[in-house]
Amino acid sequence: MSTVSDLISSQVFDPEVYGSGDPTTFGLPLDLYQHMRDHEPVVHIELDHPILIDSVWVVSRHEDISAIDRDPQTWASNIKHPLIWNYAPLDPQTKPGLIVQDGDEHKTKRAMVGRGFRPARVQQLEQTFRKYAKQVVDVALEKREINFVDDVAHLMPVQALGDILGVPEADRAQFFTWVDTFASPFDERVATAPEKVGQALMELWSYGLDQVRQRDAAPTDDVFNQIAEMHVGDDEVQGNVALFASGAAETTRAALCHGMHELMRNPEQMAWLRERQHDIPPTVAQEFVRIGNAIISLCRVATRDVELHGRTIREGEQVAMLFAAGNFDERALENPRAFDLARDPNPHLGFGRGVHACLGKHVAALEMKVLLEELFTRTKEIRPTGEIDYLKDNYSRGVYSLPVELIPA
Numbered sequence: 266m267s268t269v270s271d272l273i274s275s276q277v278f279d280p281e282v283y284g285s286g287d288p289t290t291f292g293l294p295l296d297l298y299q300h301m302r303d304h305e306p307v308v309h310i311e312l313d314h315p316i317l318i319d320s321v322w323v324v325s326r327h328e329d330i331s332a333i334d335r336d337p338q339t340w341a342s343n344i345k346h347p348l349i350w351n352y353a354p355l356d357p358q359t360k361p362g363l364i365v366q367d368g369d370e371h372k373t374k375r376a377m378v379g380r381g382f383r384p385a386r387v388q389q390l391e392q393t394f395r396k397y398a399k400q401v402v403d404v405a406l407e408k409r410e411i412n413f414v415d416d417v418a419h420l421m422p423v424q425a426l427g428d429i430l431g432v433p434e435a436d437r438a439q440f441f442t443w444v445d446t447f448a449s450p451f452d453e454r455v456a457t458a459p460e461k462v463g464q465a466l467m468e469l470w471s472y473g474l475d476q477v478r479q480r481d482a483a484p485t486d487d488v489f490n491q492i493a494e495m496h497v498g499d500d501e502v503q504g505n506v507a508l509f510a511s512g513a514a515e516t517t518r519a520a521l522c523h524g525m526h527e528l529m530r531n532p533e534q535m536a537w538l539r540e541r542q543h544d545i546p547p548t549v550a551q552e553f554v555r556i557g558n559a560i561i562s563l564c565r566v567a568t569r570d571v572e573l574h575g576r577t578i579r580e581g582e583q584v585a586m587l588f589a590a591g592n593f594d595e596r597a598l599e600n601p602r603a604f605d606l607a608r609d610p611n612p613h614l615g616f617g618r619g620v621h622a623c624l625g626k627h628v629a630a631l632e633m634k635v636l637l638e639e640l641f642t643r644t645k646e647i648r649p650t651g652e653i654d655y656l657k658d659n660y661s662r663g664v665y666s667l668p669v670e671l672i673p674a
């Protein structure tokens with residue numbers, strides 16, 4: 266007889282569940298998450314798939330996820346990589362990088378790359394972002410009927426992050442195609458053959474290493490240069506390139522797509538935003554990130570035996586912080602199933618918490634604000650022309666297509 270735990274095991278990380286998600290519940294299995302939070306806030310599940318780890322503890326309440334993310338002494342990042350997949354573009358043993366490091370090593374290196382991500386520095390990027398946003402909207406308006414994913418939400422981070430990382434303009438399309446391919450192993454529309462996934466990752470690593478090493482001779486003012494200044498080995502250079510490339514573009518694109526989809530489903534929220542379209546408040550990007558859940562979960566490893574809600578997690582076992590469930594926890598958020606652009610406070614977990622909290626969160630928020638301002642001020646209406654089609658995945662929450670029509674202002 267199958268139990269609720271079996272149901273959780275079979276569904277919570279099933280790519281099909283997310284690929285065929287219900288658009289009226291943000292594409293997420295919200296009832297399953299609610300059941301987990303209420304009845305099995307800590308549950309041990311087996312995963313039966315060739316590219317997934319064998320088993321993992323899953324934690325679904327907001328409070329528990331925050332506590333784990335804020336306690337790196339008990340919940341280490343530097344023992345195993347943080348994905349529920351059995352491979353990752355970063356790994357503490359073979360391809361180190363910020364997100365799989367801890368303690369002083371992490372602190373020092375994060376400070377080195379962190380300079381360019383402080384709010385005051387990020388604010389200086391606004392004019393450049395606006396230039397890119399205008400270009401993106403120009404082309405989209407020409408076409409009028411577009412796939413919002415490819416024609417808008419993808420192009421903005423490609424250009425903005427291309428600048429920040431230091432990817433030459435001519436290489437940006439290729440660079441981010443590698444990222445998309447290795448980051449979507451389950452969706453055959455993106456990773457058209459299994460060997461393409463590994464191949465894309467190898468090419469990205471090789472390209473990134475080359476770019477970073479070029480900075481040794483000719484320094485620049487970008488992330489590739491900051492990685493060069495860490496003076497680390499080739500593997501660590503490649504791990505960090507993969508982290509910045511994958512952490513940056515697909516996440517922002519996903520948040521924008523899920524947010525736009527909700528706007529079209531909620532006319533009163535659309536009207537609220539239109540009233541503020543010349544200066545979009547910061548709460549908007551935060552709500553896009555909360556409901557978007559670009560990263561469904563990340564794992565940590567217990568450094569000692571821990572009791573949590575009556576279960577014992579043994580030293581060395583992996584725990585998945587199910588951010589997507591925490592973001593709908595009514596213990597922490599008022600009316601969490603409502604899409605509320607004015608939500609304040611909005612203690613979402615979409616950017617994580619603690620020492621590993623997203624380094625690029627101010628960049629992502631600015632990209633979204635600027636792009637939405639351009640898009641809204643230059644359109645009279647944005648309306649759906651088809652259904653949203655989600656990517657089939659269990660780690661990142663991409664959108665494959667979102668057909669819309671832009672009616673010029």
Ligand code: HEM
Nearest residue numbers: 363364512513516517559616617618621622623624625629
């Ligand atoms: C909406 C867009 C984004 C989302 C939802 C997002 C989400 C996240 C999450 C959940 C984490 C892990 C946090 C934790 O473990 O507590 C993270 C870490 C990170 N993110 Fe983002 N991210 C976004 C955009 C960006 C951008 C634009 C960049 C870079 C320009 C970036 C760079 C990073 C880096 C470097 C880390 C690792 C930090 C560390 O380990 O110290 N992210 N992000």
